[in-house]
Amino acid sequence: MNDVLVIGTVALDTIETPFGKVEKTLGGSATYASFAASFFSKPALISVVGNDFPENYIGLIKKRGIDIDGLKVAGKTFHWDGFYEYDMNEAKTRKTELNSLEHFKAEVPEKYKEIKYIFLANIDPEQQLDVLRQVGKPDFVVLDTMNFWINNKKKSLLEVIKKIDVLLLNDGEARQLFNTVNIVKAANEALSSGPNAVIIKKGEHGALLFTKNKHFNAPGYPLENIKDPTGCGDCFGGAFIGYLAKTKNLNEQNFRKAIVYGSVVASHNAEDFGLNRLKHLTMNEIEKRYKEFQDIRKF
Ligand code: AMP
Numbered sequence: 053m054n055d056v057l058v059i060g061t062v063a064l065d066t067i068e069t070p071f072g073k074v075e076k077t078l079g080g081s082a083t084y085a086s087f088a089a090s091f092f093s094k095p096a097l098i099s100v101v102g103n104d105f106p107e108n109y110i111g112l113i114k115k116r117g118i119d120i121d122g123l124k125v126a127g128k129t130f131h132w133d134g135f136y137e138y139d140m141n142e143a144k145t146r147k148t149e150l151n152s153l154e155h156f157k158a159e160v161p162e163k164y165k166e167i168k169y170i171f172l173a174n175i176d177p178e179q180q181l182d183v184l185r186q187v188g189k190p191d192f193v194v195l196d197t198m199n200f201w202i203n204n205k206k207k208s209l210l211e212v213i214k215k216i217d218v219l220l221l222n223d224g225e226a227r228q229l230f231n232t233v234n235i236v237k238a239a240n241e242a243l244s245s246g247p248n249a250v251i252i253k254k255g256e257h258g259a260l261l262f263t264k265n266k267h268f269n270a271p272g273y274p275l276e277n278i279k280d281p282t283g284c285g286d287c288f289g290g291a292f293i294g295y296l297a298k299t300k301n302l303n304e305q306n307f308r309k310a311i312v313y314g315s316v317v318a319s320h321n322a323e324d325f326g327l328n329r330l331k332h333l334t335m336n337e338i339e340k341r342y343k344e345f346q347d348i349r350k351f
Pocket of ligand 1: 061063064065079080081131132143148174175176198200201281282283284285286287
């Protein structure tokens with residue numbers, strides 16, 4: 053039985069960092085998020101790919117136990133082309149080709165409708181709304197987005213934010229969405245618009261959790277070997293919701309643990325291009341780094 057439903061993009065990515073370049077490699081917000089969630093839970097994925105999508109990538113996704121009955125095939129695969137300069141906290145987009153995503157109508161298969169944990173990963177907010185309309189009564193909905201949708205679909209985005217439990221944004225997106233330079237103000241603005249919690253990701257510097265009365269911050273992992281941060285935000289979100297779905301405990305204390313698991317998986321993801329690191333990551337490695345995170349904070 054699947055316990056986390058992920059909607060987002062499954063993409064072919066062209067990525068350039070100071071450490072190399074890869075072309076048309078497997079990527080997409082739903083791919084990274086469901087890979088990360090699969091270490092803790094059994095994710096099901098809703099998305100679309102094109103007829104050009106390589107069969108071996110389907111094999112890789114299935115190999116992680118991710119259910120793809122909600123993956124449609126039409127037209128040409130979504131393609132993102134981006135690069136990073138020496139400050140690898142910020143991805144710069146060269147090209148976003150929506151292709152089959154443009155006419156994608158998200159349909160939730162019957163067998164997914166009672167899934168209680170839902171991750172609306174980065175995709176058109178109208179498609180995120182479509183998924184929420186079709187599912188039963190979820191216990192927990194997390195949403196992630198990015199500047200592309202803030203620029204192009206802000207109204208729909210604000211509409212879907214009203215219906216969720218946790219909003220994930222990076223610091224730049226939080227400032228942009230809520231028109232303020234101050235992160236705390238942006239978080240409070242977000243909290244008054246619907247969600248019970250807001251998590252602001254600060255790339256290699258960690259993540260901040262804001263709830264109505266509390267504030268927590270997780271450190272970044274001091275990573276020496278960073279090759280490609282693509283997908284780190286999605287990995288963070290996927291591991292976060294995957295851990296919560298596994299433990300079925302939505303109190304603040306458990307959120308904090310889920311945030312650290314999110315940071316652990318995201319930091320591993322940056323160690324190699326695309327999904328290369330996650331393909332070989334083990335639960336032992338995740339637990340080892342989780343303990344290191346605990347040590348970082350002891351004083
Ligand atoms: P992240 O680095 O976690 O923000 O996400 C990177 C992934 O987001 C890449 O694999 C891209 O394919 C995907 N992506 C890029 N632009 C968009 C977009 N406008 N909507 C949805 N996914 C996107």
